[in-house]
Amino acid sequence: METDPEQxxxxxxxxxxxxxAMLRLIPPAVRAVALQAGANDxxxxxxxxxDEAEVTEDADDVVFELEAxxxxxxxxxxxxxxxxxxxxDFHKFAGRxxxxxxxxxxx
Numbered sequence: 001m002e003t004d005p006e007q008x009x010x011x012x013x014x015x016x017x018x019x020x021a022m023l024r025l026i027p028p029a030v031r032a033v034a035l036q037a038g039a040n041d042x043x044x045x046x047x048x049x050x051d052e053a054e055v056t057e058d059a060d061d062v063v064f065e066l067e068a069x070x071x072x073x074x075x076x077x078x079x080x081x082x083x084x085x086x087x088x089d090f091h092k093f094a095g096r097x098x099x100x101x102x103x104x105x106x107x
Contacts, residue, residue, distance in 0.1 A: 011037040014070070015098055018044065021065035025058050026099065032086050036095025041076040042066075045094050047086050055081055
């Protein structure tokens with residue numbers, strides 16, 4: 001399978017910008033975050049074991065920061081909130097995992 005270098009470059013820019021946008025904005029209830037980049041869009045998926053309203057508010061803050069970081073590009077950004085942890089085969093549907101919280105017993 002051939003990889004489009006422009007798509008890879010775009011996805012890498014989105015990943016770096018998203019990680020920067022998430023700094024200090026991820027509450028402890030967030031278990032994981034994945035990013036899926038298209039030609040003109042970006043989908044963020046958050047998994048939580050806590051209050052979905054709180055995570056939605058924090059995700060909105062991430063999107064606000066991300067939009068500023070990606071100017072003048074302006075991709076359409078959407079957010080999905082999921083309960084629990086990502087499934088083992090998340091990569092088949094969720095894109096690139098960019099954050100996965102440590103569990104208390106994983107030290």
